Amino acid sequence: MSQRAAPPSATVHTAYGRMEQSFRDKRAAGRKLLVPYITGGLPGWEDALRAAVAAGADAIEIGIPFSDPVMDGPVIQQASQRALDAGATPVSILDQARSLDVDVPLAVMCYYNTVHHAGHHRFAEQLAAAGICAAIVPDLPLEEAGPWCEAADASSIETVMLAAPTAPDERLPRVCARTRGFVYSVGLLGVTGERTALAATATALAARLKAITDVPVLVGVGVSNAAQAREAVQVADGVVQGASVVRRLLEGGADAVGEYIAEVRDAIDS
Amino acid sequence: MTLMAEPSSTGRFGEFGGRFVPETLVPACQELEEAFREAWADPSFRLELHEVLRDYAGRPSIITECKNLGRELGIRLVLKREDLNHTGSHKINNVLGQTLLAKRMGKQRIVAETGAGQHGVASATAAALMGLECKVYMGAVDVERQELNVFRMRLLGSEVEAVHSGSRTLKDAVNEAMRDWVATVESTHYCLGSVMGPHPYPWMVREFHRVIGDEAREQMHTAYGADPDLVVACVGGGSNAMGIFSGFVDTDARLVGVEPAGGAAVGRGVPGVVHGMRSYLMQDEYGQVQEAHSISAGLDYPGVGPEHSYLASIGRAEYPAVNDAEVIEGFQLLARTEGIIPALECAHALAWIAREAHSFQGKTVLMNLSGRGDKDVAQMMEILK
Numbered sequence: 001m002s003q004r005a006a007p008p009s010a011t012v013h014t015a016y017g018r019m020e021q022s023f024r025d026k027r028a029a030g031r032k033l034l035v036p037y038i039t040g041g042l043p044g045w046e047d048a049l050r051a052a053v054a055a056g057a058d059a060i061e062i063g064i065p066f067s068d069p070v071m072d073g074p075v076i077q078q079a080s081q082r083a084l085d086a087g088a089t090p091v092s093i094l095d096q097a098r099s100l101d102v103d104v105p106l107a108v109m110c111y112y113n114t115v116h117h118a119g120h121h122r123f124a125e126q127l128a129a130a131g132i133c134a135a136i137v138p139d140l141p142l143e144e145a146g147p148w149c150e151a152a153d154a155s156s157i158e159t160v161m162l163a164a165p166t167a168p169d170e171r172l173p174r175v176c177a178r179t180r181g182f183v184y185s186v187g188l189l190g191v192t193g194e195r196t197a198l199a200a201t202a203t204a205l206a207a208r209l210k211a212i213t214d215v216p217v218l219v220g221v222g223v224s225n226a227a228q229a230r231e232a233v234q235v236a237d238g239v240v241q242g243a244s245v246v247r248r249l250l251e252g253g254a255d256a257v258g259e260y261i262a263e264v265r266d267a268i269d270s
Numbered sequence: 271m272t273l274m275a276e277p278s279s280t281g282r283f284g285e286f287g288g289r290f291v292p293e294t295l296v297p298a299c300q301e302l303e304e305a306f307r308e309a310w311a312d313p314s315f316r317l318e319l320h321e322v323l324r325d326y327a328g329r330p331s332i333i334t335e336c337k338n339l340g341r342e343l344g345i346r347l348v349l350k351r352e353d354l355n356h357t358g359s360h361k362i363n364n365v366l367g368q369t370l371l372a373k374r375m376g377k378q379r380i381v382a383e384t385g386a387g388q389h390g391v392a393s394a395t396a397a398a399l400m401g402l403e404c405k406v407y408m409g410a411v412d413v414e415r416q417e418l419n420v421f422r423m424r425l426l427g428s429e430v431e432a433v434h435s436g437s438r439t440l441k442d443a444v445n446e447a448m449r450d451w452v453a454t455v456e457s458t459h460y461c462l463g464s465v466m467g468p469h470p471y472p473w474m475v476r477e478f479h480r481v482i483g484d485e486a487r488e489q490m491h492t493a494y495g496a497d498p499d500l501v502v503a504c505v506g507g508g509s510n511a512m513g514i515f516s517g518f519v520d521t522d523a524r525l526v527g528v529e530p531a532g533g534a535a536v537g538r539g540v541p542g543v544v545h546g547m548r549s550y551l552m553q554d555e556y557g558q559v560q561e562a563h564s565i566s567a568g569l570d571y572p573g574v575g576p577e578h579s580y581l582a583s584i585g586r587a588e589y590p591a592v593n594d595a596e597v598i599e600g601f602q603l604l605a606r607t608e609g610i611i612p613a614l615e616c617a618h619a620l621a622w623i624a625r626e627a628h629s630f631q632g633k634t635v636l637m638n639l640s641g642r643g644d645k646d647v648a649q650m651m652e653i654l655k
Contacts, residue, residue, distance in 0.1 A: 067436065067558040068544055070448045071292050077435055089556045112290055113543045117557025139543075141296045143280065144288055164293035166455060175293070186294060190453035 017158035019059060019105035019133040019181040023216040023237070026058060032268040033182075033218060033238025034229070036245045036261055037061040037109065039079040041088020046096060048249045051258030053102045056265035061136065061240060062097060064090050064110035071138040071221075073193030075243040079250060090114050090123075094130035107134035107160065107181065112148075115140075120151035127157050134158035134181040142175060149178065160184050163209055165201040176213035183215050185236060187222040193243045194224035198231050206236040226267035233268045273519045273586060274476070274512075274577070281469020284583060286576035289468040291546045295448075298455045303470040305375050310477060315370070322366050323481065326399065327356045329363075330485045333493065333636075339607040343627040348498065349610070349639040350486045350514060359613065359641030360482060360510045361392035365461060367478035369396040372459035379403040379454065380461040383447040385412055385440035385506065386568035386615065387419025388641055389463030394428035396461075404428040407446040409439040412567045419645055437561035439570045440506070444545050464507025465575035468546030472575050476512040483517020486636060497521040498636035504528050504618040505536070505589060506569035508578045510640035515587065523636075525587035527578060528622040530597070533562030535574035536582045536589035542573075549576040565594040565653075566614035566646075596621040598653060601643065613641030614649075 016024060023033055036052045038045050040062045049060050065080035065088055072080065090110070097106060108127060115123045115137060127135060135157055140148060142161065152159045158180035163172055165186060176183055185206045188199035202219050209217045219232040220240030229239045241264060248256040281287045289299055309315040323329040331351045340347040352360035372380055380402050384390030390406040397404030406423055410432040413420055423430050436442040444467075451460040465472045465479075490498055501518045503511035505527035515525050529537055535550045542551030544559050552560040552572035562572045574589075581587035592600075597614060600621030605611045612620060616639050623635055643650075 067560075068441065068445050070445050070545075071452070073449070081435075084558065091556070113551075113553070113557045113559070116541075116543050116548075117553065138292050139290050139546075141289065141291060141293050143296070144290055162293045164296070166294050166297045168297060171297075188453075189294060189455060191449045 017133060017156060017180050019107065019158050020216070022105055023058070023182055027216055027237050032233040033058045033216060034261070034265055034268060035059045035061055035218060035238065035240045036257070037063055037240060037242035038249065039063040039065060039076065039083050039246055040093035040097070041065055041083035041086060042079050042249060043086055044249065044253050046100060047254035048257040049100060050102060051254040052245070052261045053104050055258045055261035057104060057261055058238065059105040059107060061107045061109050062093065064093055064108055064114055066111040066114060069111060071191055073191040073243060075247045075250070076192050079246045090118065094126055094132070097132060098130045105133040106131065107136055108132055109136040109138065112137050112140045115148055120148050121154070124151045124155035124157050128155040132157065134160055136160045136184060138162060142178060145178065162186055163205060165189055165205045172208060173212055176209065176215055179215055182218045183209055183213060184240065185209050185217050185219045187219050190222065192221050194247070195222045198223065198228040202232055203235045206232065210235065226264045229264050230267040239268070274516050277469065277473050281473070283577045283580035286547070286549050286579040287469055287472055288548050289546060290543050290548065291468045292452060294452050295455060299468050299470070301375070306371060306470055306474045309371055309374060315374070319367055319370055322370070323363065327362045327366060328354065329481065331355055333486060333489045336608045339604065342607060343624060344631040345627050346634040347623065348490070348634065348636045350482060350636060352482060352510065352638060352640045353613065353642035357392045357395050358644065359388040359392065360479060360513060361389045361463060362395070363481055363513070364463065364475050364478040364509060365389070365392040365396040368459065368461045369400045369402060372402065372461070373400055375459065377457060377459040379458045381405050381407065381447050381450045381458055382461040382463060383440065383443035384408050384463065385443070385570055386566065387412070387416040387423070387645060388568060390430070391419055391422050391426070393461050394423040394426035397428060398426045405450065406430050407433050407443040407450070409437070409443050410434045411438045412440070415649055416567055416645060418648070439562070439567065441559065441571055448545070464509040465512045465577060466507040466545060466547055466573065472547065472577055475509055476516060476577065479509055479513025480516045482510070482513035482638065483515060486514060487517040490636060494634060496634070498523050499633035500524045500526060500630060500635045502526045502528065502619045502623055502635060503638040503640065504569060504615045505574060505578060506533065506571045506615065507573070508575040510638050512575060512577060514636070514638040519586065525581065526622065527587055527589045528618045529589055529591045530564035530566065530569045530618060531591040531593040533564045533569055533571055534591040535572060536578060537591050541579070544573055547576045549579045550574055550582070565597055566618070568613070568615040569618065590622055592618050592621040592625065596625060600624055601650060610639070611643035611647070612639055613643050614646045616640050
C-alpha cells in the first residue's frame with residue numbers, strides 16, 4: 001500500500017479524506033447524509049450492506065464485534081455475540097469487506113482493544129488494504145487517541161471522534177479539530193438502542209456542534225426510525241442508524257434492511 | 271520514583287492505567303478525579319471517613335498470629351483480619367470512602383458491580399447508611415452461586431439485576447454497570463469495587479484501602495518490632511492486595527499477589543484495554559477478552575488493576591497462581607487449624623503459603639485475610655460432599 005507522509009500537527013488539514021470529501025460534496029448539493037451501521041460477520045451482513053447502499057445509504061459503518069461492547073445496548077450486543085459465535089474475527093470481516101465492491105465510503109466501528117491488540121500501525125494498514133476509509137473507536141476519547149490517530153493519519157484512515165452531550169463547551173472545539181470524516185454527535189446519555197422519541201439532547205448537541213464547526217455533523221445513538229431521523233436532520237447534516245438497522249437484519253434479513261433504509265432516505269429527503 | 275504514589279496526570283502507572291472510556295463519561299471521570307483529590311486533601315473529609323470506619327465498620331481490624339498453622343508450616347503466619355470488618359470483608363473501606371465522596375458530589379444514586387457479592391453487600395450497606403439509592407449488577411452465574419448475598423443486598427434496600435450477557439460473571443457485571451452509568455451519569459456515581467477501571471479509580475480505590483497496610487505496619491512493629499518478610503494477598507482486580515501492599519512497598523518485604531490459575535491476568539495475560547484501563551488481560555489472538563474460570567466468584571475476572579501490572583513489570587511484586595484443588599485444601603486448612611473460615615478468595619493466598627512455605631522456613635508472613643467464608647459455606651458443602 002502507498003505510504004503518505006503524516007500531516008503536520010497543526011489542526012488545520014487542507015486535503016479531506018475520501019469520506020469527508022464525499023460528505024462535504026453531498027452536503028453542498030443539499031443532500032442529508034444517511035449512514036447505517038451493520039454488524040460485520042453477522043450471517044447475511046454483506047447482502048444487507050449492499051441492500052442499504054442500493055436504498056440510498058451515503059456510507060456504511062461496519063461493526064467489528066467485541067466481547068465487551070460497553071457502548072452497546074441489547075440489540076447490537078446480541079448481534080455481536082452471534083457474529084462471534086459464527087466465527088467472525090477482525091481479519092475475516094476485513095477480508096470480506098475488501099470484496100464488497102460498493103461505491104460509498106466504508107467505516108469500521110470497533111472497540112479500542114481490537115486496535116490495541118493488532119497494533120496501531122498494523123491495524124491502520126489492514127483497514128487501508130481492505131478499502132476502509134474511516135474508523136470510529138467509541139472507547140477511545142480525545143486524551144487517549146493520540147497514538148492511534150497518528151497511525152491512522154499515516155495510512156489515510158479518517159478517525160471519527162465522538163462528541164457527547166456531557167461535554168463542556170471548551171471540549172467540543174478540540175473534538176471537532178481532531179475528528180476526520182465527520183463528527184459523531186452522540187444523541188443521548190446512554191448506549192445504542194431504539195427509543196420511543198428522539199432525545200432533546202440529540203438536536204441540542206448537534207446545534208452546539210454546527211455552531212462551531214464546518215465538519216459534517218451526524219447524529220447517532222438513539223435515532224430509532226424515519227421520523228426521528230427526519231427530526232435530527234433539521235439541525236444535523238445526517239444520521240447514523242444502528243440498532244434499528246441491526247434489529248431488521250436479525251429479524252428480516254437483507255430485504256428488511258433495504259426497505260427500512262429506503263424509508264429513512266425518503267423521510268430525510270422530503 | 272516513589273512507588274504507590276499518585277499516578278501520572280493521565281492516570282498512568284508506568285505504561286498501565288489511563289482513561290479509556292466513551293466520551294460521555296470523560297467529564298464524569300474528570301469531575302470525580304477533582305472531587306477525590308480535593309476531598310483527600312481535606313482534613314474534615316479524612317476525619318469523617320476515619321470516624322465512620324471506626325464507629326461503623328469496626329476499624330482498626332486486628333492482626334492474629336496463627337500459632338498452630340505456623341508451627342505446622344514452619345513459619346510465623348500473621349493474618350490481617352479484614353474478615354472482621356462490618357459486612358465481612360475489606361470492601362467496606364472503599365465503599366464508605368466512595369459513598370461519602372458521592373454525597374459530597376451531590377449524587378443521589380450509586381451503581382455497583384459485584385462478583386462474589388461482597389462488594390455488592392458493602393455497597394448496599396453503605397447506601398442504606400448514607401441514604402443513597404443503590405443498584406447492583408451481578409452476573410447470572412454468580413447470582414446463582416451466591417444467592418444468600420443477593421438476598422442480603424435486597425434486604426438492605428438495593429436493587430439487584432442479574433446480568434445475562436457474555437460469560438455472565440464479574441466482567442459482564444462491570445460492562446452493565448458502565449452502561450447504566452453512561453445513561454445516568456448526571457445523578458449517579460459508579461461505585462467501582464476494585465483498583466481497576468478508568469483513572470481515577472485505581473488510584474482512589476487503593477487510597478481508600480491504604481488503611482489496611484498502614485494499620486498492619488504499625489501492628490507488626492508493635493507486636494514483633496519488625497516488618498514482615500513476606501506480604502501475601504489474593505488478587506482478582508486486586509484491591510485487598512493493593513491495600514496491604516501500600517503499607518510495605520517501601521520495605522524489603524516480598525510482595526506476593528496470588529491469582530487463580532483460571533484467571534491469571536498477570537501470569538498469563540498480555541497488555542490490553544478493557545473497562546477503561548490498560549493492564550494485563552486474558553484475551554485471544556484477536557483481542558477478544560477471555561472468560562476467567564475460578565472456584566471463587568470474587569476472583570473470576572480476566573483483568574487486573576493496572577498498578578499490579580506495573581508492580582509486576584518492574585519486579586516489585588510477584589503474581590503466582592494456585593489451582594482450585596489447592597484452594598479447597600487451603601480453605602479447610604485454616605478452618606481446621608485455627609478455627610477461622612476464610613473466604614474462598616483468601617484461601618488462594620493460604621494455598622500459596624502452604625505450598626511454598628518450605629522455601630521460606632522461619633520467616634514472618636503477613637497475609638491479608640480479606641473476607642470471611644460464611645458466604646462460601648454452602649458452595650463448599652456441595653464440593654466436599
